[in-house]
Amino acid sequence: MQTPVFIDDLPDISTVASRKSDHYRQTRNRALAEMLLDDAVSWHERACPACGQSRDLSRNFSQALMPFQRCSACNTIYAARVPDQSHLDGQRLRLLDELPPETADKPKRPREFEYISILNWIRLTEARSGHSLGKVLDYRFSSQAPSWPDAVTRLGTHRDWSFLPLAADGETGFDDLRDRLQAETPDAVLLYGEMDRVADPAALLRVVRANLPRGSLVFIATSCADGLEYEILGADSPSFVPLDRLNIFSVEGFSQMVRELGYTALEVSTPGRLDAVILQHYFTEIENADVPFWSGFFRSANKDRLRDLQILLQRSLRSGVMRFVLET
Amino acid sequence: MGQIRHEAMNRHGGFDVVCACDTHANFDADIPLVTDPTRVYDYDPDVVFCCVPNRMIPDVVCDALERGKHVFSEKPPGRNSDDVRRMQAVEARHPDLVLKFGFNHRFHDAIEDAKRMLDAGTMGDLYFMRGVYGKAGGANYAQNWRNDPSQSGGGILIDQGIHMLDLFLMFADHFSDVQSVVQRKFWTDVPVEDNAFALMKNDAGVVASLHSSATQWQHKFTLELYARGGFISVNGILSASGTYGTEVLNVALNRLDQDGNPIPNPESQEVRYTEDHSWDKEIAEFHAAIAEGQPVRCGTSQQALDVMTLVERIYAADADWPGQIAATATAG
Numbered sequence: 001m002q003t004p005v006f007i008d009d010l011p012d013i014s015t016v017a018s019r020k021s022d023h024y025r026q027t028r029n030r031a032l033a034e035m036l037l038d039d040a041v042s043w044h045e046r047a048c049p050a051c052g053q054s055r056d057l058s059r060n061f062s063q064a065l066m067p068f069q070r071c072s073a074c075n076t077i078y079a080a081r082v083p084d085q086s087h088l089d090g091q092r093l094r095l096l097d098e099l100p101p102e103t104a105d106k107p108k109r110p111r112e113f114e115y116i117s118i119l120n121w122i123r124l125t126e127a128r129s130g131h132s133l134g135k136v137l138d139y140r141f142s143s144q145a146p147s148w149p150d151a152v153t154r155l156g157t158h159r160d161w162s163f164l165p166l167a168a169d170g171e172t173g174f175d176d177l178r179d180r181l182q183a184e185t186p187d188a189v190l191l192y193g194e195m196d197r198v199a200d201p202a203a204l205l206r207v208v209r210a211n212l213p214r215g216s217l218v219f220i221a222t223s224c225a226d227g228l229e230y231e232i233l234g235a236d237s238p239s240f241v242p243l244d245r246l247n248i249f250s251v252e253g254f255s256q257m258v259r260e261l262g263y264t265a266l267e268v269s270t271p272g273r274l275d276a277v278i279l280q281h282y283f284t285e286i287e288n289a290d291v292p293f294w295s296g297f298f299r300s301a302n303k304d305r306l307r308d309l310q311i312l313l314q315r316s317l318r319s320g321v322m323r324f325v326l327e328t
Numbered sequence: 329m330g331q332i333r334h335e336a337m338n339r340h341g342g343f344d345v346v347c348a349c350d351t352h353a354n355f356d357a358d359i360p361l362v363t364d365p366t367r368v369y370d371y372d373p374d375v376v377f378c379c380v381p382n383r384m385i386p387d388v389v390c391d392a393l394e395r396g397k398h399v400f401s402e403k404p405p406g407r408n409s410d411d412v413r414r415m416q417a418v419e420a421r422h423p424d425l426v427l428k429f430g431f432n433h434r435f436h437d438a439i440e441d442a443k444r445m446l447d448a449g450t451m452g453d454l455y456f457m458r459g460v461y462g463k464a465g466g467a468n469y470a471q472n473w474r475n476d477p478s479q480s481g482g483g484i485l486i487d488q489g490i491h492m493l494d495l496f497l498m499f500a501d502h503f504s505d506v507q508s509v510v511q512r513k514f515w516t517d518v519p520v521e522d523n524a525f526a527l528m529k530n531d532a533g534v535v536a537s538l539h540s541s542a543t544q545w546q547h548k549f550t551l552e553l554y555a556r557g558g559f560i561s562v563n564g565i566l567s568a569s570g571t572y573g574t575e576v577l578n579v580a581l582n583r584l585d586q587d588g589n590p591i592p593n594p595e596s597q598e599v600r601y602t603e604d605h606s607w608d609k610e611i612a613e614f615h616a617a618i619a620e621g622q623p624v625r626c627g628t629s630q631q632a633l634d635v636m637t638l639v640e641r642i643y644a645a646d647a648d649w650p651g652q653i654a655a656t657a658t659a660g
Binding site: 005 | 441445
């Protein structure tokens, strides 16, 4: 198993695109509150979705809106109870409809940097692993990022992409994926930011593995509970939006889960770029909290220091976003 | 080196080491030890590992082949290309035997990954390569057989730089143009170079530059491969001495601006390799060649001839270098 580190110049804090706006967070929190108050939504309690450790043996992570636990065995952060997948998907569709369309005064290609990173990741893994990835299926990222399919068309090379957007159908919520996998038999599947949002991540990965030929690849990007941002700020982390983060896996926990599901992990990395700038922003502009060592560090750190820290985090598998490449 | 090979054979299995030969026989070993090289044949081995100074390699290799033994020999393959040709002639008379030379760097994980990515076409056409391989000459530099040209055939270039040249040839096949500067800067009374700089070009226009140094006080291995679509670099190499650092591969694909021009400093992936599997892979290939008839991919006698010929061309390309050696001889 390889542990690639992703290195580049950190963007200026003004260009940090993934920091959620207050409006975004409030909209998500309102939607979650509506689901909690909706008698038609059924909720079920659960243990750690990664390693299965009982909730009783985990630590409290947050009690705001609904309980989140941090697993004491594998460090995964998870919602202690979740709604069924069909309600989650329905709510996500409604929220996506509320998103303002991309307007002319916004940057023309605001996520281009991220898109190229994904495409390059797949190209390099393909070359390193010796797999031929002629057909790739994107599962639901096209719903979160509407300009993604266009970027793939413009930037993708020698690869057939298909896109399966979010749809509320079926009892498990993954019937459409099963059908598409059986119909298309892609060489690889991209699950970008999806593992955070599903009620039963193991069920999703089971569907993928059961319907792909052996030797296929699954590219997964998800939040990482081992990231410094979560370690220092906990539930205060700007990246923690409960409805979007039902599962925040640790590297260890996710590794254990995929191993038990029969996957082989070919690559693990935590290429998150933003822990350092998010933490600096937190300590300098949002909060005047005095956390030993860190508050002073971030208040005095210049761009070079932040970059050094971020690279150290990436090299240590301690940044806030992780990527896995799995082989079925 | 013999002990390293012995350990690798033990890890691999399928080898039964029956005898070892060294200049002295007073070290601990669980196998018979001899000091006379011809005595090893009393044990009727199937295979001979040749880990001797360069001058002795052709004799040992040819003798082993003539006696019907498969041979694994350390690099450099003798002192010059004529030594290799002599071994090739004997090899040709025994096509059923395996002859392999220990150009070990081809088996390093980072190098294999770099090769795989270039071969896959992901990076596009190769433009140029830069290699720096150097060490601090070391204790007893002047007395070491490696720096006695009658024993070794040359200095740091043939001893260590040859690895980088072998990698260059793996990526660029053959160089039609060779320019060089060969120097002694620190050990001016020793009749071999302590630095060699070479600039080479193949028929496809791929340029390679080498700096092989014995005055690299901070040990260094760097191989950069720049292609149309991005770059690969390998920094550090896992070694028995552990002084060249962790083996780190960086690879980046270019990002293009709206006019199609590459944007500087693209995001790169860094892969760190912490375990040296090269010895095991090298032994495994040798074993498979003997036991299964698999072809030798790395360390063939033709590759040995190519790299020794290139070493000679680098020495010859600096017109001033023979004069420096002659001055040493006169002074001596």
